[in-house]
Every structure is written in C-alpha cells, then in structure tokens.
Amino acid sequence: METIKKKRTGPVIFSGYKRGDAIRKALSMNREDILFELKDSKLKGRGGAGFPTSTKWMLTAATKADKKFLVCNADEGEPGTFKDRVLLMEFPELVFDGMVVGGYTIGAQAGIVYLRGEYEYLLKPLQDYLEEMRKDNLLGKNILGKEGFDFDIGIFLGSGAYVCGEETALIESLEGHRGEPRNRPPYPINTGYLGRPTSVNNVETLAAVSHIVMKGRSWFAKFGSDKSTGSKLFSVSGDCEKPGVYELPWGIKISELLKIVEAKNTKAVQIGGASGHCIPKSQFNRALAYEDIPTGGSVMIFNEIRDMLRVLKNFMEFFVDESCGQCTPCRIGNMKLLEGVEMIEKGEYTFAHINKLKDLGKTIQRASKCGLGQSSPNPFISILENFNDEIFNRPNGGRNGK
Amino acid sequence: MFVAEKNALSEEIESYVNKYGNDRSALLMILHEIQNKRRHISEFAQQEVARLLNIHPVEVYSVISFFAFLNSNPKGRNLVRICQTISCDMKGKSTLIKAIERELGIKVGETTRDNKFTVEYANCLGLCDVGPAMAINDRVYTNLTPEEAVELLGKVK
Numbered sequence: 001m002e003t004i005k006k007k008r009t010g011p012v013i014f015s016g017y018k019r020g021d022a023i024r025k026a027l028s029m030n031r032e033d034i035l036f037e038l039k040d041s042k043l044k045g046r047g048g049a050g051f052p053t054s055t056k057w058m059l060t061a062a063t064k065a066d067k068k069f070l071v072c073n074a075d076e077g078e079p080g081t082f083k084d085r086v087l088l089m090e091f092p093e094l095v096f097d098g099m100v101v102g103g104y105t106i107g108a109q110a111g112i113v114y115l116r117g118e119y120e121y122l123l124k125p126l127q128d129y130l131e132e133m134r135k136d137n138l139l140g141k142n143i144l145g146k147e148g149f150d151f152d153i154g155i156f157l158g159s160g161a162y163v164c165g166e167e168t169a170l171i172e173s174l175e176g177h178r179g180e181p182r183n184r185p186p187y188p189i190n191t192g193y194l195g196r197p198t199s200v201n202n203v204e205t206l207a208a209v210s211h212i213v214m215k216g217r218s219w220f221a222k223f224g225s226d227k228s229t230g231s232k233l234f235s236v237s238g239d240c241e242k243p244g245v246y247e248l249p250w251g252i253k254i255s256e257l258l259k260i261v262e263a264k265n266t267k268a269v270q271i272g273g274a275s276g277h278c279i280p281k282s283q284f285n286r287a288l289a290y291e292d293i294p295t296g297g298s299v300m301i302f303n304e305i306r307d308m309l310r311v312l313k314n315f316m317e318f319f320v321d322e323s324c325g326q327c328t329p330c331r332i333g334n335m336k337l338l339e340g341v342e343m344i345e346k347g348e349y350t351f352a353h354i355n356k357l358k359d360l361g362k363t364i365q366r367a368s369k370c371g372l373g374q375s376s377p378n379p380f381i382s383i384l385e386n387f388n389d390e391i392f393n394r395p396n397g398g399r400n401g402k
Numbered sequence: 403m404f405v406a407e408k409n410a411l412s413e414e415i416e417s418y419v420n421k422y423g424n425d426r427s428a429l430l431m432i433l434h435e436i437q438n439k440r441r442h443i444s445e446f447a448q449q450e451v452a453r454l455l456n457i458h459p460v461e462v463y464s465v466i467s468f469f470a471f472l473n474s475n476p477k478g479r480n481l482v483r484i485c486q487t488i489s490c491d492m493k494g495k496s497t498l499i500k501a502i503e504r505e506l507g508i509k510v511g512e513t514t515r516d517n518k519f520t521v522e523y524a525n526c527l528g529l530c531d532v533g534p535a536m537a538i539n540d541r542v543y544t545n546l547t548p549e550e551a552v553e554l555l556g557k558v559k
Contacts, residue, residue, distance in 0.1 A: 076528055077525070077526060077528075078526070079487040079488055079489070079525075079526040079530070080487075080488070080489055080526075080530050081528065081530075082528045082529065082530055082531060084528075085528050085529075116528070117470075117471045118524070118526075118527050118528055118537070119528065120540045121540055121541065121542060156430075156431070157430075157431075157434055159430060159433075159434065159469035159470065159471040159472055160469055160470035160471035160524075160525075161468065161469050161470060162525060162526075173430060173469075174427060174430075175426060175427050176425075176426040176427045176428065176429030176430055176465065177426075177465065178464055178465055178468040179468060179469070180468075194427065235530065235531070236531065237489040237530035237531050237533070238488075238489055238492060238530075239492065243530070243531035243532075244531045245531070270488075274487075274488070300488060300489060300530070302492075306492065310491075311488055314486075314487065314488045314491055315488065317486075318487060318525055318526075321525055322525060324468070
C-alpha cells in the first residue's frame with residue numbers, strides 16, 4: 001500500500017499529513033476548542049447532504065449517555081462515486097485519525113467503519129492498519145497517555161444494499177436488522193446504534209477534520225467560497241480522457257472541470273450520482289458549491305453520442321433494484337417511472353401520461369421516508385426536462401406520441 | 403443433509419457465535435461468515451443461527467432476503483458479478499456480458515451446469531473510473547475487454 005501513496009497532491013485533503021499528528025494535537029486541546037475550530041471552519045458533511053459537522057458533533061457531545069458511537073460511513077453506493085475507496089486505500093491515516101479526534105470530541109468509546117460489501121478487498125489492509133495504530137497507542141486504552149480516553153475502531157462489512165448509506169438504515173443493519181430507514185426524529189445523535197447517541201460521518205468529512213485540527217480554521221476556510229469552505233474530492237467518470245479522483249476547490253465551474261479532465265464534445269453532466277441532477281451544455285457555467293449545485297462529488301460525463309434515454313433507464317433500473325420497499329411512494333413510484341421510460345423507448349406513450357409521471361415524481365420526493373425516494377425522481381424530472389427535444393423526437397416515437 | 407454434515411455446520415456456527423457474541427447485532431457478521439464459506443445460508447443454518455441468537459428463524463430469513471450479497475439458495479462455486487451501472491455501461495458492459503454468456507453458455511442470473519460459475523449483475527462496484535469492472539468472488543478486475551474477461555474466467559478453478 002505504501003508504494004501507491006503520496007502521488008496525489010491537492011490543496012487540502014491531499015496536502016501532506018503524518019499519522020497521529022491530529023490525534024496528538026487534539027488531545028492537547030479542550031473538547032470545546034475543537035468544536036469551535038470546526039464551527040469556524042464551516043466544514044459541512046461530504047456525503048452529499050451538507051449538514052454542518054460541528055453541529056452534529058456538538059449535539060452528540062451534549063447528549064448524556066453511558067456509551068456513544070462514532071460511525072464512519074464508507075457505504076459509498078452512489079453510482080459514479082469512488083472517492084472513499086481512494087481515501088481508504090491511499091490515505092487511511094487521515095480517516096482513522098479523524099475518527100479518533102471525533103471520538104475524543106463527542107466522548108465516544110467505539111468507532112465503527114461501515115465498509116460496503118463491494119470493497120471487501122480493503123478489509124484486510126485496513127484491519128492491518130488498525131493493528132499498527134494499536135501498537136502505536138493511537139487506539140486502545142489511555143490513548144497517547146491521555147488518562148481516561150479509550151477508543152477503538154472496528155470494521156463492519158456491508159452486504160450490498162445502496163439504501164444502507166442512509167444513516168438510520170445503516171444503523172439498522174449494524175444492529176442486525178433489514179436495512180430499512182427509520183423515521184426521523186429521533187435522530188441518531190441521541191438515539192442511534194443500540195439506542196445510544198451516534199454520529200454518522202462520511203469518510204471525506206473525517207479526513208478533512210484531521211487537516212482542520214492540524215492546520216486550523218482560517219487555513220481551511222481560505223479555500224473554496226463563503227458557504228462552501230475547503231475543497232471537494234470529485235469522482236469523475238464517463239466520457240473524458242482522464243477519469244479519476246480530483247481534489248478541487250468548491251465553486252469550480254463545470255466547464256473548468258471538464259477542461260481539467262479533458263472531456264470533449266460533452267453533451268451533459270450528471271452531478272451527484274444517479275440521485276443527482278443532469279446538467280445540459282447550456283448550464284456549464286454553473287458552479288459546484290452549496291450556493292449553486294451541491295454535490296457529494298460524483299461527476300459523470302456524457303458526450304454527444306450518448307442516448308440520454310438509455311442513461312435515464314439505467315438510473316431508474318438502479319432505483320427500482322435498490323429501493324428497500326418499506327414505503328409505498330418509493331417502492332411503487334419508481335417502478336411506474338421506469339415503466340414510463342420503457343414506454344418512451346418503445347414509442348408507446350402519451351404526453352398526458354408522461355406529465356402525470358412527472359407529477360408522480362414530485363409526490364415521491366415529498367412522500368418518501370428517506371433520501372432514496374426523496375431524490376430518486378431527480379434524474380427522471382431533470383433529464384426529461386433538459387433533453388426534451390432529443391427524447392421526444394426519437395425515430396420510433398414522434399412528437400405526437402404515435 | 404447427513405447428520406455428520408449437520409453437526410459440522412452447527413459447530414461452525416457456534417464458533418462464529420463465540421467469536422462475535424450472541425447479540426442480535428452480531429447477526430450480519432455471522433451470516434457473512436457462513437455466506438463466505440458455503441456460498442449460501444441454508445435453511446438449517448438459518449435455524450441454527452436463530453437458535454443461538456435467541457430470535458425467530460424468520461427474522462434471520464428476512465435479513466438474508468434483504469441483502470444482495472446474502473442468499474438462501476445454493477449458487478455456483480464461483481460468483482461472477484458484472485457492474486451494470488451507467489459508467490461501466492458506457493465503457494462496454496454489454497459486449498462483456500455477451501461474451502461471458504456465450505462462453506459459459508448461460509444467461510446472467512443463471513448457474514453453469516457443472517456448478518462452477520454463477521453470473522450476476524452488480525449495482526455499481528465503485529470502479530467507475532476504470533470500467534468496465536467485474537468481480538470474481540472477492541477480487542475485482544478493471545478496464546476489461548471481452549477477451550480478458552473470458553480469459554480470467556478460464557483461470558478460475
């Protein structure tokens with residue numbers, strides 16, 4: 001693992017870091033000081049929802065309980081996302097140190113890495129790495145001589161369910177149940193794993209914490225824009241010369257990103273994975289930031305030869321497969337949307353029906369319990385709206401739907 | 403199932419319960435171990451797990467039926483999973499699948515008659531930058547051409 005490391009460079013996450021540094025520094029600080037440091041850095045959760053990390057940790061720290069947990073969400077199931085794989089494979093020190101700092105800040109005794117089943121090949125190297133940390137007293141009892149601070153990390157392997165990336169579904173599956181999301185509230189910050197306060201954080205968020213603790217809030221806030229501080233790892237795939245993981249400052253324009261990855265003849269970019277939005281060429285001057293298009297970092301590029309209906313069908317098949325089936329709008333609704341796509345494909349649709357389906361999409365977004373259903377109609381609505389001409393002028397379709 | 407086999411399976415499950423504890427939260431770890439070793443979790447295994455964790459067998463079955471990587475029916479000795487999600491789709495997943503189907507003489511979702519391979523689709527293996535991707539058991543292969551994929555299958559025992 002050592003050989004592939006350190007080839008990547010970047011402003012924040014990929015800037016240099018030595019194992020244990022953040023833990024050493026954090027243990028010399030007050031818990032409150034770490035929280036204020038994070039608050040002023042304005043770090044937001046990197047999984048996609050963008051909830052302020054300091055708020056989550058403050059609430060978890062403030063809840064009284066005999067036990068608390070910190071969960072690292074490495075159930076990276078969103079199509080087109082693979083930054084967590086790179087972070088865990090090449091920079092485990094950032095993620096695990098971030099977890100220990102988090103454990104110290106919120107007062108947790110145990111950390112759990114929820115690793116997706118598809119990344120099983122990472123399990124052994126990560127376990128070896130944790131063993132090394134235990135030897136250096138970066139994990140275990142009285143970490144680095146800090147009296148009373150015990151923290152250890154275990155790895156839990158997922159079993160191939162996209163919905164388990166949702167924090168309450170993740171906790172359900174940790175507890176040995178079907179990975180079906182819970183009603184919120186109560187939020188995991190006071191009733192999480194085994195009914196104890198639990199903070200669930202993305203891999204990239206924890207990596208950013210290690211850097212913020214080391215280099216300070218003003219250093220971190222220097223990058224990016226006012227509301228979106230720091231940098232973001234973008235997982236770029238699709239039609240370009242250089243796919244891969246890129247660390248770029250927040251606020252970068254889509255057209256700039258396309259230039260960096262050497263994409264040519266681009267027709268559309270899907271931002272935020274299957275559950276994100278499809279951006280047509282006319283909007284390539286928009287910025288990737290919480291102020292404009294928020295994202296968990298997935299960027300899929302489609303060039304002019306791609307059939308957007310096929311793309312949409314692929315996304316809807318994905319959601320039909322991955323809906324947990326617990327609530328009706330998502331279970332039935334996504335199937336109806338997929339049927340609609342198949343109708344268009346065969347040219348057996350009416351516009352009245354398609355418009356009904358767009359309405360249904362909005363109902364699914366509003367009535368679903370968790371993020372899966374709340375975002376699964378996004379591609380249906382955005383692709384049909386932005387690529388109206390292409391889709392409804394198909395050779396076997398025709399504008400009047402005959 | 404013979405009595406000796408049953409006893410061996412019971413002992414195996416007991417050792418997992420000793421390793422992970424008999425709390426409900428150990429369930430997925432235990433199921434994962436059984437799945438890894440035996441490629442499926444039989445009805446008898448489900449009952450044993452339920453007995454040792456003190457839950458109803460249907461609870462165990464409900465968990466197995468939920469997760470894509472757990473199954474109660476036997477599969478082939480080697481599990482081949484091909485990523486079907488959009489990035490791999492654009493990099494030529496379809497030709498890859500056709501080549502594998504031709505070579506093994508089965509369709510996706512089926513098992514070869516010698517029980518050597520089961521071929522399935524997978525939803526995003528997280529290798530979108532190096533697609534098309536395929537997993538054989540717990541190893542993944544990337545940037546595949548149809549020929550390479552078939553060649554890899556030939557090397558599997």
